Amino acid sequence: MTQTKKSIHGEWSSRLAFILAATGSAVGLGNIWKFPYIAGENGGGAFVIVYLLCILLIGLPIMIAETLIGRRGRQSPINTMSDLADEANADPKWHYVGWLGVISGFLILSYYSVVAGWGIAYVFKAFLGGFSGADGTTIKDTFSSLMSSPLQQIFWHSIFMLVTMLVVSRGVAGGLEKAVRFLMPGLFVILMLLVAYAMTTGSYQQGINFLFNPDFSKITGQAVLTAMGHAFFTLSLGIGAIMVYGSYLPNSISITRTSILIAGADTAVALLAGIAIFPIVFANNLEVAAGPGLIFQTLPIAFGNMTGGWLFGILFFVLLVFAALSSSISLIEPAVAWLVENKEIDRKKACVWAGLATWVVGLGTVFSFNVWSDFKIFDRTIFDLLDYLTANLLLPIGGFCVAVFAGWIMKPDDSEHELRSSKPIHYQIWRFLVRYVSPAAVFLVFLNVVGVL
Numbered sequence: 001m002t003q004t005k006k007s008i009h010g011e012w013s014s015r016l017a018f019i020l021a022a023t024g025s026a027v028g029l030g031n032i033w034k035f036p037y038i039a040g041e042n043g044g045g046a047f048v049i050v051y052l053l054c055i056l057l058i059g060l061p062i063m064i065a066e067t068l069i070g071r072r073g074r075q076s077p078i079n080t081m082s083d084l085a086d087e088a089n090a091d092p093k094w095h096y097v098g099w100l101g102v103i104s105g106f107l108i109l110s111y112y113s114v115v116a117g118w119g120i121a122y123v124f125k126a127f128l129g130g131f132s133g134a135d136g137t138t139i140k141d142t143f144s145s146l147m148s149s150p151l152q153q154i155f156w157h158s159i160f161m162l163v164t165m166l167v168v169s170r171g172v173a174g175g176l177e178k179a180v181r182f183l184m185p186g187l188f189v190i191l192m193l194l195v196a197y198a199m200t201t202g203s204y205q206q207g208i209n210f211l212f213n214p215d216f217s218k219i220t221g222q223a224v225l226t227a228m229g230h231a232f233f234t235l236s237l238g239i240g241a242i243m244v245y246g247s248y249l250p251n252s253i254s255i256t257r258t259s260i261l262i263a264g265a266d267t268a269v270a271l272l273a274g275i276a277i278f279p280i281v282f283a284n285n286l287e288v289a290a291g292p293g294l295i296f297q298t299l300p301i302a303f304g305n306m307t308g309g310w311l312f313g314i315l316f317f318v319l320l321v322f323a324a325l326s327s328s329i330s331l332i333e334p335a336v337a338w339l340v341e342n343k344e345i346d347r348k349k350a351c352v353w354a355g356l357a358t359w360v361v362g363l364g365t366v367f368s369f370n371v372w373s374d375f376k377i378f379d380r381t382i383f384d385l386l387d388y389l390t391a392n393l394l395l396p397i398g399g400f401c402v403a404v405f406a407g408w409i410m411k412p413d414d415s416e417h418e419l420r421s422s423k424p425i426h427y428q429i430w431r432f433l434v435r436y437v438s439p440a441a442v443f444l445v446f447l448n449v450v451g452v453l
């Protein structure tokens, strides 16, 4: 019924354009900032294995599901979900999944922007030679002084939000495609350089052991939940972001192949970041469980002590900020697309409102690191709470609903039609995973955490 529909927001110019945009969305702070620090906090190896399993058995099938739902519906997630529920003669309440996504994306962006702001601050610190010859203690102090200043953080957070909303207000396709084209290879090259530096620290093997030698006694229910939540976070799943991107995808493209490519690239970047960071941690007697400051307290040491480090330091943080930008766009796009479709306001106004609201909530994260650091709800600061609520709860719930919808509610003929350019066996495997494995895994992890299992 809907197979010839096109999106009112435009369409990607090619398969590559979609791959670039979706990879741009997936690869971001999640890979370079978050993955290493949560791997550090959760004991390394065993956590990494659980994370990889989650990508394969939960993330990938749900990514395929989101893309195909998006392409079939061709609108913002909220309207897509209600149309497809209609098409499947299902309850219109399914569109609440779209709502959930809009809210989660908005909450994630509020703290994502603050961390991206730290990244901008570090571009300038690198430029001013702040890392040159520095040791672990100096670099730690640099980070602490940024954390203790609400004004500086608000300044950088504001700049990042402003740029994000400027890009989103012009429509997602054009500029983004071009930016990601040089961004991904650039990031890859600098990460390789950092890995090369890590090899010279004398603690390379120790870093690798930490990251890849599993010690399953370190795995708790919470760690499994964090690994699963991060699989959603890093692949940009559970809020309809990939659904929106899928809605601009031409009908001729194989969704399974592109999803495998994107998930593969995303995982490679995260692992490389970990391989670069942990040897530096051990070589300088730093704390593996340093938390959200981990990359800011380790990588500058590398830049401060390697040849060409001044230039590479600047380049690295510039690329990090761009990677964050190509992700942040997809966090707010579901909300903006919905405002444009339903509130009949133009894209610019939608951006101003969505941006302002996100900026205000972001202040809570800024204050979590200084004036409100003692203010705790459920034993967590505002930042910790936002992170936990979104990554560990809202994203898995959103993803669970997407899996159930694609596997059980959509007519098999319809989902098969969207995956028609994949091999029949791939369709069968996907359908099995998305019907049984992914939803059951999410469910079991939740049960385990609440103590039922």
Ligand code: TRP
Pocket: 025, 026, 027, 028, 029, 030, 031, 105, 108, 232, 233, 234, 235, 236, 237, 238, 239, 241, 327, 328, 330, 331, 395
């Ligand atoms: N995947 C991005 C990262 O790893 C963050 C992100 C972008 C995201 N869009 C999303 C997370 C949608 C969840 C949902 O940095």
